[in-house]
Amino acid sequence: MPAFDVVECTIADLHAAYRAGQVTARAVTQAYLERIAAYDRRGPYLNSLITVNEHALTVADALDASLQATGDLSGPLHGVPVIFFGSGSPPEYHTPADEIGIVGFDKLEKITRHVALMTADVANDDTRPAFVADPQPQLDDARALIALGEVVLDDPSSLGIDDPVLVGILEGWLADLKQYLAHPPTTDQQWESYERFVKSIITTVYGFIGGADPSQGAAVRARSSLLCACA
Numbered sequence: 001m002p003a004f005d006v007v008e009c010t011i012a013d014l015h016a017a018y019r020a021g022q023v024t025a026r027a028v029t030q031a032y033l034e035r036i037a038a039y040d041r042r043g044p045y046l047n048s049l050i051t052v053n054e055h056a057l058t059v060a061d062a063l064d065a066s067l068q069a070t071g072d073l074s075g076p077l078h079g080v081p082v083i084f085f086g087s088g089s090p091p092e093y094h095t096p097a098d099e100i101g102i103v104g105f106d107k108l109e110k111i112t113r114h115v116a117l118m119t120a121d122v123a124n125d126d127t128r129p130a131f132v133a134d135p136q137p138q139l140d141d142a143r144a145l146i147a148l149g150e151v152v153l154d155d156p157s158s159l160g161i162d163d164p165v166l167v168g169i170l171e172g173w174l175a176d177l178k179q180y181l182a183h184p185p186t187t188d189q190q191w192e193s194y195e196r197f198v199k200s201i202i203t204t205v206y207g208f209i210g211g212a213d214p215s216q217g218a219a220v221r222a223r224s225s226l227l228c229a230c231a
Contacts, residue, residue, distance in 0.1 A: 004017060004022065004023035004027060004028065004031070006028055006031045006032060006035075011076075011077070011080055014028065014079065014080060015073060015078065015079075018067060018073065018078065018079055019073070024060070024064045025060040025061075025063040025064050025067075025078070025079035026057055026060040026061055026064055028060070028079055028081065029056050029057055029059075029060040029079075029081055030057065030060075032081045033052070033056065033057075036049060036052060049083065056081070060079065063078060063079050064079075085115055090102055114151070114152075117151060117154075117155065118151055121151070121154075139180065139181060139184060141198045142177045142180050142181055142194075142198060143181065145173075145174075145177055145198065145201055146174055146177050146178060146181075149170055149173065149174045149177075150174070152170065153167065153170060153171065153174070173201050176197070177198075177201075180194055
């Protein structure tokens with residue numbers, strides 16, 4: 001079977017290829033796993049995916065068997081690899097106390113709108129992001145927060161931020177973060193001060209947009225990486 005190019009492939013193209021026997025779900029899944037290994041785990045090292053389903057190929061094999069047995073696709077997302085975006089989870093997650101009532105749908109709406117705005121910005125940009133080696137990875141949180149903050153400030157009302165005082169605070173923080181990038185800390189004490197400052201911003205910014213309260217900067221880095229991954 002000839003190689004199938006998954007880059008820029010639409011769901012309609014993929015399903016047509018499945019029906020025509022031009023490619024299998026396993027082959028497509030393997031192609032995506034190889035791209036994840038090449039771009040997220042190595043190369044530009046986007047580090048945007050927290051985990052990958054270890055049973056992905058097994059699921060793909062089951063889909064191929066189903067198509068061969070029935071002659072039809074299992075559903076509208078048959079054999080379509082997906083990425084789930086997350087911003088943390090409550091302590092009740094996957095416990096007996098995990099009920100629909102604890103879901104903050106108003107916050108979910110804000111986060112969804114935020115992701116949609118970020119992806120639209122990247123999709124409509126005339127220039128693709130350039131991936132370069134990061135000489136100072138310890139400043140990732142500052143870079144990610146600046147990227148996130150600039151998206152928020154571009155249209156704060158769309159994210160439910162209508163208080164000019166809060167907008168002013170965020171603008172001030174972005175200015176301080178840019179100073180850190182221009183003049184990185186050089187002593188242990190300065191780095192400790194920087195880390196406390198960044199963590200306090202992460203907590204507050206997530207409060208602005210209705211997200212979770214992460215204990216580390218990983219979730220914010222994931223948001224920033226999403227800008228690259230969607231390009």
